[in-house]
Amino acid sequence: NAGVMQNPRHLVRRRGQEARLRCSPMKGHSHVYWYRQLPEEGLKFMVYLQKENIIDESGMPKERFSAEFPKEGPSILRIQQVVRGDSAAYFCASSTDRGPGNEQFFGPGTRLTVL
């Protein structure tokens, strides 16, 4: 059973471009969480999605950021018009259920560098 997959692992964008980060959850997992890790900081929650639904996006910046988890295919985190402050590692995690005790399995992350 493959783990959580994220691609690309490294992404370089110039200011003003768009970044698309993809996350394929573990087989059988329908719950996806996105976290951002800024340099020298812990992970910060961004958004929680179930298939086709955004449940909680309280950690997402109000502008330029969006997320989706379609019925088919991976979850996508999209950052429009990137700025240098968006440079960070973006991790997604998946779980089988929504309960607070359910383990989240993390992917290896996408490291975004904005030039």
Place this chain on the structure above:
Amino acid sequence: AQSVTQLDSQVPVFEEAPVELRCNYSSSVSVYLFWYVQYPNQGLQLLLKYLSGSTLVKGINGFEAEFNKSQTSFHLRKPSVHISDTAEYFCAVTRGVSGGYNKLIFGAGTRLAVHP
């Protein structure tokens, strides 16, 4: 709201020595507590978790942690570390309420460096 404080940003230790990584949390509701390990350029791996029951929790790789409600702490310990334990360790909490979901609040991390 919940918050997590990891009191040490870096902990250097010699191989085979014991280690304790400290974690304190703040919450107005009951919480579930977690420790994750992150090896360089990798994702996070769950070491152990406290949901309820015994306050001493044993995890993988010989780690254990003790939940202390009165001191709002969840310190991670290992009696004898190995070089391979060198990594970043994150303490995390989530609201421990039924019907809730697992939105993790992380501490800033502790970098454990094991020296020969």
